[in-house]
Amino acid sequence: MKVFDSRKTRVEEGDRSIYDIKDKVRSSFEVQSGLTEEIVSQISDEKNDPEWMRTFRQKSLQLYNSIPVPNWGPSLDDLNINDIVTYVRPDTPMRGKWSEVPDDIKNTFERLGIPKAERKSLAGVGAQYDSEVVYHNISAQAAAQGVVYTDMESALTGPYADMVRKHFMKLVPPSDHKFAALHGAVWSGGSFVYVPPGVSVEIPLQSYFRLNAPGAGQFEHTLIIVDEGAYLHFIEGCSAPKYSVANLHAGCVELYVGEGARLRYSTIENWSKNMYNLNTKRARVEKGGTIEWVSGSFGSHISYLYPMSILKGEGSRMEFTGITFAGGGQNLDTGAKVVHAAPHTTSHISTKSISRDGGVSTFRSSVRVMPEATGSKSSVSCESLMLDDQSRSDTIPVMDIQCDEADIGHEAKIGRISEQAVFYLMSRGISEEDAKALIVGGFAEPIAKELPLEYAVEMNNLIHLEMKGSIG
Amino acid sequence: MNHTLLEIQDLHVSVEDREILKGVDLTIHKGEIHVLMGPNGTGKSTLVSTVMGDPRFEITEGRILLEGNDITEEKADVRARKGIFLSFQSPEEIPGITLENFLRTAKGAVEGRAPRVLAFQKDLKTQMKNLDMDPDYAQRYLNVGFSGGEKKKAEILQLMMLQPKLALLDETDSGLDVDAVKTVSNGVKTYHNNKNAVLIITHSAKILEGLDIDYVHVLENGKIVQTGGKELAAEIIEGGFGIREKEAVV
Numbered sequence: 021m022k023v024f025d026s027r028k029t030r031v032e033e034g035d036r037s038i039y040d041i042k043d044k045v046r047s048s049f050e051v052q053s054g055l056t057e058e059i060v061s062q063i064s065d066e067k068n069d070p071e072w073m074r075t076f077r078q079k080s081l082q083l084y085n086s087i088p089v090p091n092w093g094p095s096l097d098d099l100n101i102n103d104i105v106t107y108v109r110p111d112t113p114m115r116g117k118w119s120e121v122p123d124d125i126k127n128t129f130e131r132l133g134i135p136k137a138e139r140k141s142l143a144g145v146g147a148q149y150d151s152e153v154v155y156h157n158i159s160a161q162a163a164a165q166g167v168v169y170t171d172m173e174s175a176l177t178g179p180y181a182d183m184v185r186k187h188f189m190k191l192v193p194p195s196d197h198k199f200a201a202l203h204g205a206v207w208s209g210g211s212f213v214y215v216p217p218g219v220s221v222e223i224p225l226q227s228y229f230r231l232n233a234p235g236a237g238q239f240e241h242t243l244i245i246v247d248e249g250a251y252l253h254f255i256e257g258c259s260a261p262k263y264s265v266a267n268l269h270a271g272c273v274e275l276y277v278g279e280g281a282r283l284r285y286s287t288i289e290n291w292s293k294n295m296y297n298l299n300t301k302r303a304r305v306e307k308g309g310t311i312e313w314v315s316g317s318f319g320s321h322i323s324y325l326y327p328m329s330i331l332k333g334e335g336s337r338m339e340f341t342g343i344t345f346a347g348g349g350q351n352l353d354t355g356a357k358v359v360h361a362a363p364h365t366t367s368h369i370s371t372k373s374i375s376r377d378g379g380v381s382t383f384r385s386s387v388r389v390m391p392e393a394t395g396s397k398s399s400v401s402c403e404s405l406m407l408d409d410q411s412r413s414d415t416i417p418v419m420d421i422q423c424d425e426a427d428i429g430h431e432a433k434i435g436r437i438s439e440q441a442v443f444y445l446m447s448r449g450i451s452e453e454d455a456k457a458l459i460v461g462g463f464a465e466p467i468a469k470e471l472p473l474e475y476a477v478e479m480n481n482l483i484h485l486e487m488k489g490s491i492g
Numbered sequence: 493m494n495h496t497l498l499e500i501q502d503l504h505v506s507v508e509d510r511e512i513l514k515g516v517d518l519t520i521h522k523g524e525i526h527v528l529m530g531p532n533g534t535g536k537s538t539l540v541s542t543v544m545g546d547p548r549f550e551i552t553e554g555r556i557l558l559e560g561n562d563i564t565e566e567k568a569d570v571r572a573r574k575g576i577f578l579s580f581q582s583p584e585e586i587p588g589i590t591l592e593n594f595l596r597t598a599k600g601a602v603e604g605r606a607p608r609v610l611a612f613q614k615d616l617k618t619q620m621k622n623l624d625m626d627p628d629y630a631q632r633y634l635n636v637g638f639s640g641g642e643k644k645k646a647e648i649l650q651l652m653m654l655q656p657k658l659a660l661l662d663e664t665d666s667g668l669d670v671d672a673v674k675t676v677s678n679g680v681k682t683y684h685n686n687k688n689a690v691l692i693i694t695h696s697a698k699i700l701e702g703l704d705i706d707y708v709h710v711l712e713n714g715k716i717v718q719t720g721g722k723e724l725a726a727e728i729i730e731g732g733f734g735i736r737e738k739e740a741v742v
Contacts, residue, residue: 439547444584447544448594448650449572449601458597462588462633 055101057081060205067173067208072185080194080204087198094322094351094380099268099296101202162221168214169225172241175212184212187243191274191302191330199270199298199324203239207272210240215250217278224253224286224472242273246281248306253284255472268296269320275303277311279333284312288475290482291319293349298324307333307362314470315342317354318482326384328357331365331393342371343467345483346379346411355384355416360393360426369400372467374460376407381414387428388420399429405463406436407456457487495521497559497689498543498658504553505535505542512538514714515554520658523686525703527725528693530711531733536693537581539711540660544578545571558658573602575657579647579664585635591646592616592630595653602654619652622682624675640667648679659683661692665699673698697729 060081064074089096158169168180175184194204211227227242246252256273269291277283283303291297297320303311313327329338340356358367373381385400404413415432437459445455461468461483468476498520505513512535520526528536542549543556545568555564558574566574586594595616600606620627623645635643644664651659661680665673677699684690684703692699700722708724709716710733718724 438584441584441586443546443548443568444580445586445594445598446568447572447578447580448598448654449569450598451569451601452567454597454601455569458589458594459586462586465588 055081055084055202055205063206063208068177070176070181073176076189076194077205080201083194084198084201084205087195087201089198090324093324093353093382096296096298096322099322101268158225159223162223162225165219165221166216167219167221168212170212172207172210172212172243175243180212180214183214183245184243187245187274187276188241189272189274191276191304192272192300196300200272200300203241203270203272203300207239207241209238210242210271211244212242213244213246213252213254215246215252215281217248217250219247220251221253224255226255226257228257238267238269238271240271242271244274244283244285245276246278246283248278249280250278251282253286253472255475256285256287257290257475267292267294268298270298271300273299273301273327275301275311277303277305277309277336279306280308281306282310282312284314285327286314286470286472286475288316288471288478289319289323289325290478293319293321293347295320296322298322301325301327302330303328303338304330304332305336305338308335309333310337310339313338313340313342313356314467315340315354316467316471316475316479317342317344317352318479320352321350323352323354325353326355326357326386328359328386329367330359330361331367331396332361334362335364336362337365338367340367340369340371341467341470342369343464343479344371344373344381344383346373346375346381348377348379351380351382353382353384355382355386357386358388358398360387360389360396360398360423362393364395365393366397367399369398369402370466371402372464373402373404373413374407374463375404375411375413378408378410378412380412382416383414383432384416384418385430386418386420387430389423389426389428391422393423394425396423396425397427399431401429401431402433403463404432404434405460406434407460453487457484460487495523497522497524499557499560500539500543500554501557502554503539503542503551503556505538506550506552507538507548511552512549512714513542516711516714516716518709518716520689520691522657522689524706525684525690525692527700527705527708528691528711529695529708529725529728529733534711535714536711537662540578540662540691540693543571543660544568544576569601572656573604577651577654577656577659579644579651579659579661581662581666583635583643583647585633585638587633587636589634590631591634591649594634595650598650599653602656616653619649623649623652623679624672625649641669641672644668644676645672648676651683652679655683655688657688659688659690661690661694663693663695665694665696670698674701677702695729697726700725 057078060077064077158167189204192200194201213225215221244254275283275285289297305311311329315327317323317325327340331338338358342354342356344352344354346352356369360367369385371383373383375381381404383402387398387400389396400417402415406413413434417430419428421428437456441459442452442455445458446452461480464479464483468479471479496519500516500518503513503516504511516539530536538549542551545566551564555562557563558576563571563574596607596612616630617627620630625645635646638646644667647664664676668676680690681703694700705722705725708720708722710718
């Protein structure tokens with residue numbers, strides 16, 4: 021977009037009251053703030069961990085204590101782990117029927133449209149409230165196809181225990197970084213999905229994470245295995261009300277895409293603006309398989325989020341489509357990583373970022389092509405829109421190409437809302453605020469098109485919400 | 493009954509401290525078609541953009557009245573809702589919004605309520621057909637990748653859909669082939685009636701053919717230096733502004 025405007029402008033934050041409704045905190049068990057061997061052991065007791073998981077947690081804790089806090093991204097100085105309650109279990113066991121979920125928790129999800137979405141267009145829904153999954157349901161049709169969709173705790177001891185043990189934190193080992201180690205020590209909740217060979221799950225599965233308790237951490241673990249030739253679309257949504265104390269989200273997502281299989285993983289993160297979102301997501305793709313990421317980041321105070329794809333099998337593919345909206349007080353450091361580790365692999369990364377009211381949006385991409393990945397292709401494109409002079413947008417591409425026969429492209433654009441475009445829309449009777457929202461919505465449209473309908477609608481609402489009260 | 497639609501009184505306009513318009517007076521009544529001519533760079537576009545409310549132009553003196561109400565301080569969206577429309581010389585490209593959705597939003601904004609879906613779609617289809625526009629354009633992003641001619645047709649389409657009281661056409665005919673100019677000219681003719689008015693900026697006679705022109709004004713060096721009837725346009729197009737200047741000197 022053209023640069024027309026050099027005037028000082030400021031766009032204020034809008035009303036996000038729907039997300040900010042706090043429920044009375046109801047929990048049956050909370051560990052003390054801070055992190056010690058005893059606390060981690062308490063979590064194991066409470067969850068009836070198998071022995072290997074007990075050991076795994078304690079080893080992760082040791083790693084956590086030995087790895088330094090990352091210093092290359094947004095500052096984490098104000099995040100004090102001693103203030104974060106690592107484990108909060110809501111005062112309700114998991115339900116298979118929506119009607120049995122307690123009213124205030126149910127109302128929260130109703131307000132966010134979760135069960136309605138399930139009735140309309142989903143094959144299964146999981147809802148996590150604070151640290152534990154409170155609701156899990158899968159359609160009879162998907163279950164009959166042999167699709168497994170359950171909470172992680174049940175998976176750990178159920179018929180798929182061996183499969184879980186074989187894959188759990190193998191893609192993202194606790195040694196990866198400090199918050200992966202933290203996750204390994206205190207993880208709780210999340211979903212396990214297994215799609216058997218050749219099974220195509222026609223309608224999406226969805227999980228929704230809601231963090232309600234103040235000063236709490238959410239460390240859900242998502243493990244998805246899509247076997248040979250199978251297909252799945254998994255949707256993940258996240259939100260939390262705003263409290264004055266910092267909340268921490270250090271989830272972990274591990275995706276295994278089998279030979280010729282396809283997995284589409286869509287996320288809309290709308291955490292409240294005091295949240296530290298330090299989430300790690302990784303996929304491994306076998307021969308001829310495809311991973312598609314669709315990612316929308318709207319909330320949180322600070323985000324570190326760079327979903328990574330390892331293209332392990334020949335001819336495997338990844339597509340990443342993402343949008344980040346950083347407002348006042350937000351520093352959203354997002355991006356995508358890909359490793360081409362086999363011949364004829366392709367990756368396509370396309371992102372948009374919007375920053376306003378002093379928000380900072382940084383896009384990092386990392387493309388690594390191994391010597392054996394001959395005939396591979398990669399394209400990265402990033403467009404940024406800054407809505408005022410106080411906001412910031414950066415692009416940091418990293419490329420490590422160890423193979424001569426690879427086709428690599430990178431494109432980055434940074435711009436502002438054109439005043440002439442605003443005038444053009446206003447000359448047709450549209451108010452300044454609506455004109456700007458239309459332009460920003462139009463900028464985000466190629467991403468919205470990739471989202472499931474109800475999320476596309478939510479994203480549009482969020483953009484209008486964020487643009488409310490903008491001053492010309 | 494007062495038929496005065498637009499009154500421009502002693503309008504002085506500056507851009508970055510450079511005065512472009514140096515005291516323009518112009519009155520347009522309902523039912524009239526006016527033509528504004530003049531050499532390049534004399535302020536024709538500045539005049540219509542200022543009437544529309546383009547914030548790049550600063551009014552240092554004078555007033556603009558629409559149906560007797562002072563709109564000098566109003567923003568563009570308010571002026572549009574009061575009935576002013578500008579067909580841009582270089583319409584903006586807006587990615588991500590389809591022409592149809594944009595028109596629906598604009599019509600809703602101008603009329604103060606959302607248009608009825610079926611009636612709107614039918615109207616849109618008819619108007620596009622009249623303008624010889626491919627109906628697929630309704631689903632394309634606003635002006636994005638449109639040729640110069642398609643953009644101008646899209647402007648006239650907006651004029652037809654929004655039905656303003658005052659249409660300002662800033663070189664809508666430039667960059668169009670002969671047939672397209674005729675189509676646009678027919679569009680303007682269809683739009684025009686005794687309750688609205690048109691001000692056309694042009695360098696050529698084609699768009700004026702078939703239109704019932706009431707007044708032709710010549711803008712030079714920031715002022716209207718001559719006003720006449722339809723014949724003045726023909727003289728200028730044939731002989732250029734130089735001839736008129738010589739006569740003025742004699």
